[in-house]
Amino acid sequence: MARNTFSMDSQPSLNKKMGAVVKFLDRLFREKPLGAVGAVIFLIMLLTGFFANFLAPYGYNEINPLEMLKAPSAQFWLGTDALGRDVLSRIIYGARISMIVGFSATTMSILISVLIGITTGFFGGKYDLIMQRLVDSWMIFPGLVVLIVAISITGPGLWNIVFILGLTYGIAGSRIIRGATLSTKEEIYVHASNAIGASSFRQLFRHILPNIMAPVIILFTTRLAAVILAEATMSFLGLGVPPPTPTWGGMLNEARGYMLQVPLLSIWPGVALTLAIYGINVFGDALRDLLDPRLRGGLSSYSDSIAKST
Template identity: 45%
Template sequence: MTEIVSKQLQAIEQQEKVIGPWREAWLSFKKSKSALVGSAIVLFFVLIAILGPFFAPQGINDQNLSLRLQPPSAEFWFGTDELGRDIFSRIIHGARISLTVGLAAVLISAGAGSFLGIIAGYYGRWIDTIISRIFDIMLAFPSILLAIAVVSILGPSLQNALIAIAIINIPSFGRLIRSRVLSIKEEEYIHAARAIGMKNSRILWKHILPNSMTPVIVQGTLAIATAIIEAAALGFLGLGAEPPQPEWGKMLADARMFLLNAPWAMIFPGLSIMLTVIGFNLMGDGLRDALDPKMKS
């Protein structure tokens, strides 16, 4: 009997050894119901962005003034706007715009911020001082005001709004990676790599960068939600997408004059923004709990 129990214990120990850190993180992620709900919401909007435009019932720019401000019905599920355009079809196409802006802006800011943060944290001295002071100056301004200033300089357009959102998010990634690098570069395996004559570029690429990616993944997921809100805010102010692009923030701005007569024209774009942001936030919280060792019990 004792031999059977010991064999079972050995099998359990071997199974636990086989489980790697990424598999362990995935198992932890699956235990969070809120993270799974957030992932389902994100997946839903991603599928809408990819496949939705092919199944949209109406054209996004098909105008019919005789059908303007129609309430939701069997023909127009989300009603029509002030020009008689189908709101449901425009929201479907708007999902592709909002998600593209959010993802692209975060990829750019994460790449640039990670590069600057690694350089500042690893080399230190005057390089760290210059980069850190630039980050401090950028963080001294409210993000939306800095984005408005950048778009005002470059000119109102969706592309320039994307660039502005990417720029204002660089310091958050840079400071995050810098703090991570400051702790990693003091590890024994980094000192050992220097001792055997490994070049700094190889140390950065092979050791520092891979071990710094966990917080970037978590921060990137949460930053997508922020980028979508910032893109909607710029669109609402007329500094983002230009007509007739069906961007959610621009749709809110166009419908604000008809809030009392046709509230559905603002409700559905607003709900789309809210649900997308909630989905990314819930998924980001789940990733943080799964990837951060300090959050594990």
């Protein structure tokens, strides 16, 4: 991108940063329309969770014995469940739980991944060998088995599940960060920073970490979807966030008993869950395509440049 060398920007760096964001959004909508749809779904879900108090027409635990298992109506848009609670309100509050679990567990997992990943990749040697064998032995077990065992130790609860999901996904994700670190630390600019007398700590956090942000961000979006799904699974099995807190997984579980009588009851949380996972995944894919320079200039941007040049 040619930049005007003689421009008289008063705040060139700020303008550049804003410009980069605008350019990124422009590319997202232009090159990855599906990804933009995902981003919108993700954003709606985020806002729904955040403003659940204002959006929900009823309280999530407002029991109404006279209105049990009602079909959708003007009063209850998505109907009511076996205790006469408004399904729409519970889905809106469920978004909040999903977001809380999703974001905190994912953040925790990324922190763990980055911490293990960059140190093992950078320092190598015996430390790397021992840490990675520990990671291996953790990853031998199927994810769900580990989760069930861990939950049965700590007992169900919101922060327990956040902690366990964060730990499990964090340890597994360290592999990806380690791989990225391994290739980045051989870059000449890292050697060069060594040659100007930068300490290991500085090399790690100033020169390597910023250069592996693309895989970190991508890991974040893929993990977010996985964590939300895992939380729903755990809640469905009754090992997640205990009732009466509304979770999509828990709602599916409660609706299971009325599958034949009121099938809509299990469809609504399913739809919410599917949409959320789909949105995040599609958005994550688009993000990966746009952020990873090796994948950049894929079909769309290459054909764009050809169209412009001819």
